[in-house]
Amino acid sequence: MRLATPLLTFIRVSVYVFLLAPIVIVVLASLNAGNFLTFPPQGLSLRWFWTFLQNDVFIDAIIYSAVLALCATAVSLVIGTMAALYFVRHATREAEVVRVGMLLPLILPEILTAIALLFFFYEIGIGTEHQIALFTGHVLMTLPFVFLNVTTSLQGRDESVELAARTLGASRYTAFRRVTLPLIAPGLATGGIFAFIISFDTFGISFILKGAGSAPLPIQLYDYLRFNFTPEAAAVSTVSILLTLVLVTVSDLVFGRE
Amino acid sequence: MKRLRASLLIAPSAALIFLFIVLPYITVLVMSFRAPAEGQPYGEGFSLEGYTHFFNESYYAMSLPQTMFLGLLTTLVCLVLAYPVALHIAFASKRWRGFLYGIVLSPLLVGIVVRSYGWTILLGNSGVINSTLRNMGLIQKPLPLMYNDFGVVLALAHVFLPFMVLPLLSALQAMDPAITQAARSLGASRFTIFRRVTFPVSMPGVQSGCILVFVLAISSYVTPALVGGMRVKTTTLLVVDALIDQFQWPFGSAMALILAVSAGIVVLIFARLTRMKWT
Numbered sequence: 001m002r003l004a005t006p007l008l009t010f011i012r013v014s015v016y017v018f019l020l021a022p023i024v025i026v027v028l029a030s031l032n033a034g035n036f037l038t039f040p041p042q043g044l045s046l047r048w049f050w051t052f053l054q055n056d057v058f059i060d061a062i063i064y065s066a067v068l069a070l071c072a073t074a075v076s077l078v079i080g081t082m083a084a085l086y087f088v089r090h091a092t093r094e095a096e097v098v099r100v101g102m103l104l105p106l107i108l109p110e111i112l113t114a115i116a117l118l119f120f121f122y123e124i125g126i127g128t129e130h131q132i133a134l135f136t137g138h139v140l141m142t143l144p145f146v147f148l149n150v151t152t153s154l155q156g157r158d159e160s161v162e163l164a165a166r167t168l169g170a171s172r173y174t175a176f177r178r179v180t181l182p183l184i185a186p187g188l189a190t191g192g193i194f195a196f197i198i199s200f201d202t203f204g205i206s207f208i209l210k211g212a213g214s215a216p217l218p219i220q221l222y223d224y225l226r227f228n229f230t231p232e233a234a235a236v237s238t239v240s241i242l243l244t245l246v247l248v249t250v251s252d253l254v255f256g257r258e
Numbered sequence: 259m260k261r262l263r264a265s266l267l268i269a270p271s272a273a274l275i276f277l278f279i280v281l282p283y284i285t286v287l288v289m290s291f292r293a294p295a296e297g298q299p300y301g302e303g304f305s306l307e308g309y310t311h312f313f314n315e316s317y318y319a320m321s322l323p324q325t326m327f328l329g330l331l332t333t334l335v336c337l338v339l340a341y342p343v344a345l346h347i348a349f350a351s352k353r354w355r356g357f358l359y360g361i362v363l364s365p366l367l368v369g370i371v372v373r374s375y376g377w378t379i380l381l382g383n384s385g386v387i388n389s390t391l392r393n394m395g396l397i398q399k400p401l402p403l404m405y406n407d408f409g410v411v412l413a414l415a416h417v418f419l420p421f422m423v424l425p426l427l428s429a430l431q432a433m434d435p436a437i438t439q440a441a442r443s444l445g446a447s448r449f450t451i452f453r454r455v456t457f458p459v460s461m462p463g464v465q466s467g468c469i470l471v472f473v474l475a476i477s478s479y480v481t482p483a484l485v486g487g488m489r490v491k492t493t494t495l496l497v498v499d500a501l502i503d504q505f506q507w508p509f510g511s512a513m514a515l516i517l518a519v520s521a522g523i524v525v526l527i528f529a530r531l532t533r534m535k536w537t
Binding site for chain 2: 005008011012015018019023025026029047078082083089090101102104109111116118139197200201203225226237240244248
């Protein structure tokens with residue numbers, strides 16, 4: 001028994017290191033001054049960040065991914081919140097069907113959903129043109145996260161505050177805007193941030209459904225990594241990690257911890 | 259009137275899920291029975307050729323047990339690594355809990371491409387681990403850490419570990435500490451408490467974590483592609499290859515459905531063996 005405790009501690013610490021190692025190593029590799037990903041690094045430098053800033057392919061990809069994620073998040077926030085309101089306030093016998101249905105995009109394998117969407121959009125004659133299929137896929141992937149977060153923040157709230165507002169003469173719209181919305185704001189923020197990050201990072205959907213021309217960041221990174229081993233990819237990855245960190249920190253500071 | 263107004267709330271999501279999840283999956287099912295064709299994704303009429311082709315060609319057929327093996331091994335590694343961590347977090351002080359929770363969730367905030375890439379930097383022939391060992395004079399030739407089952411399972415376990423820790427954690431946190439105290443005061447050893455009390459109580463978490471990780475692992479694409487370097491052939495890689503590169507839609511669909519049904523059978527066997535209660 002005396003042996004078991006240090007052993008368990010060792011396993012635990014190893015697992016925490018294991019979880020963080022690949023992420024830390026990517027950041028360290030991006031600071032490598034050499035031409036290749038060698039270890040130990042040949043000095044520290046920001047040259048690969050400079051190379052990356054001059055590479056239109058990656059800059060375009062980051063902008064493309066950010067715009068796509070923003071649009072998908074906006075749509076998901078609206079319809080996901082509506083669905084959460086229905087689920088918490090109105091659903092009775094069909095509640096379980098609604099919940100499972102809303103979580104389907106999360107439960108089903110992403111790559112299979114992407115393939116299914118590809119066939120479907122070809123069958124109706126759109127294919128991968130105009131980024132309609134890609135955008136639809138991103139809305140689907142982000143929807144469960146908005147639904148889950150808003151549902152959680154609604155479940156803790158009493159509907160009677162809204163009813164009180166209505167009794168006091170507020171219109172349905174005013175009651176929603178002035179009473180319900182502020183109450184579920186933290187859920188909306190967390191759901192929105194999650195949705196943005198999921199869309200920004202998702203691979204399968206973008207890989208299968210991207211049309212000709214520009215592609216989201218994970219796809220460009222994947223294409224690059226198949227044939228190149230320079231630390232530029234690490235610089236791109238580091239920027240993407242930093243972007244996520246900033247988003248999470250800002251939301252944490254503004255909305256506090258749930 | 260009130261019901262009608264309320265149902266407007268669910269209408270957009272319901273339409274989205276029906277149109278873009280339910281109908282497309284039906285399309286895949288129909289596609290798998292279409293006839294193959296040269297020069298175009300599929301031909302006229304229907305046939306079973308997609309299914310027979312898979313089982314007749316050992317190149318494809320053998321990928322199925324290989325994929326199941328990788329999935330099961332990844333699940334086992336995740337369970338073994340996640341359990342001590344989940345126990346630690348569940349009974350940690352409040353101040354530490356948030357921090358440790360953050361470490362466990364952090365991989366989820368980094369894209370799957372970046373995480374798999376991190377593993378290639380660590381495991382490659384001239385990667386961090388091999389160079390360090392060589393510089394220390396411990397090895398002459400680089401150890402084969404990547405482009406094989408070992409590297410793929412390690413990277414997959416990393417990618418999906420949070421999905422094992424979270425269900426375990428919620429099962430453990432729901433446990434009443436009084437139960438373990440009772441067991442202890444009745445003279446049970448720590449190992450007996452774990453075997454007879456803690457583990458059985460956490461069983462629902464073990465079950466959902468295992469199923470989640472298994473399904474995610476066998477259907478993942480990026481990690482086997484990057485860390486396996488296309489040398490580890492999983493059925494998912496072959497499905498994408500058949501559909502996107504070779505334009506064989508009926509065959510690719512049949513393969514995807516064979517994988518899905520096989521995964522379903524494995525999950526059902528697992529549920530039966532562990533006497534899972536479906537909720």
